[in-house]
Amino acid sequence: MFGSLNEPIGRYAGAMALPRDYTGQACSLARALEVVGERWTLLVVRDAFFGVRRFGDFADHLGIPRAVLTDRLASLTAQDVLARVPGAGRRSEYELTAKGVSLWPVVRGLMAWGDDHYGEKGPRRVFLHAPDGGAVGPGGHCEGCGADVSPADVVVAPGPGLPPASPDDDPVTAALAAPHRLLTPLRAG
Amino acid sequence: MFGSLNEPIGRYAGAMALPRDYTGQACSLARALEVVGERWTLLVVRDAFFGVRRFGDFADHLGIPRAVLTDRLASLTAQDVLARVPGAGRRSEYELTAKGVSLWPVVRGLMAWGDDHYGEKGPRRVFLHAPDGGAVGPGGHCEGCGADVSPADVVVAPGPGLPPASPDDDPVTAALAAPHRLLTPLRAG
DNA sequence: CAGCTTGGTTCAGTGAATGAACCAATCCTC
DNA sequence: GAGGATTGGTTCATTCACTGAACCAAGCTG
Numbered sequence: 020m021f022g023s024l025n026e027p028i029g030r031y032a033g034a035m036a037l038p039r040d041y042t043g044q045a046c047s048l049a050r051a052l053e054v055v056g057e058r059w060t061l062l063v064v065r066d067a068f069f070g071v072r073r074f075g076d077f078a079d080h081l082g083i084p085r086a087v088l089t090d091r092l093a094s095l096t097a098q099d100v101l102a103r104v105p106g107a108g109r110r111s112e113y114e115l116t117a118k119g120v121s122l123w124p125v126v127r128g129l130m131a132w133g134d135d136h137y138g139e140k141g142p143r144r145v146f147l148h149a150p151d152g153g154a155v156g157p158g159g160h161c162e163g164c165g166a167d168v169s170p171a172d173v174v175v176a177p178g179p180g181l182p183p184a185s186p187d188d189d190p191v192t193a194a195l196a197a198p199h200r201l202l203t204p205l206r207a208g
Numbered sequence: 209m210f211g212s213l214n215e216p217i218g219r220y221a222g223a224m225a226l227p228r229d230y231t232g233q234a235c236s237l238a239r240a241l242e243v244v245g246e247r248w249t250l251l252v253v254r255d256a257f258f259g260v261r262r263f264g265d266f267a268d269h270l271g272i273p274r275a276v277l278t279d280r281l282a283s284l285t286a287q288d289v290l291a292r293v294p295g296a297g298r299r300s301e302y303e304l305t306a307k308g309v310s311l312w313p314v315v316r317g318l319m320a321w322g323d324d325h326y327g328e329k330g331p332r333r334v335f336l337h338a339p340d341g342g343a344v345g346p347g348g349h350c351e352g353c354g355a356d357v358s359p360a361d362v363v364v365a366p367g368p369g370l371p372p373a374s375p376d377d378d379p380v381t382a383a384l385a386a387p388h389r390l391l392t393p394l395r396a397g
Numbered sequence: 398c399a400g401c402t403t404g405g406t407t408c409a410g411t412g413a414a415t416g417a418a419c420c421a422a423t424c425c426t427c
Numbered sequence: 428g429a430g431g432a433t434t435g436g437t438t439c440a441t442t443c444a445c446t447g448a449a450c451c452a453a454g455c456t457g
Contacts, residue, residue: 083415
């Protein structure tokens, strides 16, 4: 299906449907990276967890070139990571599918790694278990009740490392200055 | 340090030391992706977990252009994800640092996601807890003894989804046809 | 010393990201 | 229902990174 499945991995990159392919990789990691490994893609997915749903909000919050955003939203939708739900007029929204939601451990893991190694002032955002307010630890478990916390039960809140709010923050950044439950829309809509 | 820390995130990508920067991102994920988010980078890190240590082995196994491999190894070394340990002559080796090893949950998570959604015949490689042989579950815990398994205690073994070995497999692929403990060198060295 | 292996570097060709400008369909206001 | 602002894109010239093949120099081997 993806060229020769026999290694050595990654020979002759021919015509393939998938963007940024690691041709014929018999490896699950390479396959995953074909879907979410492109530049900007995982940031789009993270924003989707945070509740961003509209084209303009992704664009303003990430500072991503609009042409690239168009491409990434199309790829993610084609790969069933996001679903495009049509709204009023052209104002359709993008939301995570179950497959997209299952990327949560990866997104959380990478954020934690970044905080651990580059967050001099502590994590920029912290994750809390909504029912009891306990912190979500590195393994994804609530440090209070011990439960394995699913993303729908997580609240993002500003952490000690988050820079102070500025009056010219974009709407998404401004909204995320307050605790917010993952996967719920950030703006009324 | 990385441009303005105030959002909107990612304005004016000027001259920056970091490769593939998401300029001024006040976000831990963006910071992490600056280090391990480039094309090929995470595959190099995965191979390092599997015990690949030499330039030629990375190149042969991944099929990555040598110029790109040179760049990635230099970046990862500069970022203290890999360490270059000089060997005999120019035969130096690259091995994961503690910071690199702490990427294990991310690498395992992405491989698991790829297997879950694209591995029609089951996982291509499975991870076992070395002391008792129990499978390592999605959360990184041993399904036998329940312990939180560190990568040094993990054995990679071929899974049901792995294509059959071929006589012209590269040496790394051939070596990985047998169970192998993570972080230990794949070839005698 | 000749030749092979290893670990790169160089370079031309290609493809993708960037960012600014533009556009068409809505929605709001009057 | 006319005019303007919003929204969700598309287009395009420029810049940048990846690709892949060729080349090279330092060590080892016979």
